[in-house]
């Protein structure tokens with residue numbers, strides 16, 4: 295049995311004439327590496343595992359391709375096209391009856407439905423359940439950009455939640471970041487349902503915006519600003535960084551693979567602007583020694599954008 299139970303990875307590898315395979319797992323799936331390796335070895339492949347941290351398809355272990363014919367990346371859908379990388383989904387199922395818990399929160403308005411990649415295969419079943427309950431449910435997206443599945447959102451892309459004529463969105467998934475990001479990005483009323491615990495709640499962006507305002511206040515008056523550009527495969531935004539540099543006389547581009555508190559401390563800037571994974575600034579500010587702003591927050595700080603035009607950072 296393979297990871298998703300429906301995959302034909304071995305068949306695909308054989309068809310491509312592959313002999314050496316590199317495997318990459320996100321943090322939550324790394325424990326699957328040993329059993330996947332066994333299965334592939336039994337099928338005749340030589341296997342290498344990437345041991346570096348990985349949080350998304352934006353962070354492909356392309357260096358492993360020096361030693362392998364293909365890289366198999368587990369748990370995410372592609373954020374860009376690379377013929378030597380095979381993306382292997384990891385589906386997490388649940389009984390769609392859990393959506394009943396969200397119904398008391400939904401008004402009679404058209405409702406957008408979004409989820410994360412692990413549950414994207416259940417979008418049709420969730421749609422059907424909500425239709426049966428009389429909800430005018432709308433799903434968009436799919437087949438484009440960083441979110442190829444219908445109704446799929448990422449922490450750096452809420453495109454599938456921006457649906458014409460819809461100002462109420464049901465997010466089905468775990469964690470707070472995605473629904474908060476959707477609320478700020480779309481301005482819609484957002485209901486978040488955790489399908490694994492059955493907890494439903496209305497979510498808004500107020501607390502995040504208050505925290506970000508405090509970070510921006512601390513960044514005022516900074517003389518040196520490091521504009522962080524990631525060298526990771528799907529996070530590189532050099533063009534954006536180059537547009538930001540002229541906004542501040544002390545701004546300089548800093549190219550980094552891993553953005554860590556220790557490295558930011560060593561570099562010694564009073565403030566940083568993050569063009570790498572947007573979640574770094576929003577989720578991890580408490581870990582960093584100095585303010586780490588999003589590109590939009592830096593524009594506000596430099597007077598290029600008004601506070602009313604605040605937007606959450608997305609890689610589109």
Ligand code: SF4
Pocket residue numbers: 349350351352353373448449450451528529570571572573609
């Ligand atoms: S950039 Fe961040 S949010 Fe986007 S796919 Fe990568 S890890 Fe996820």
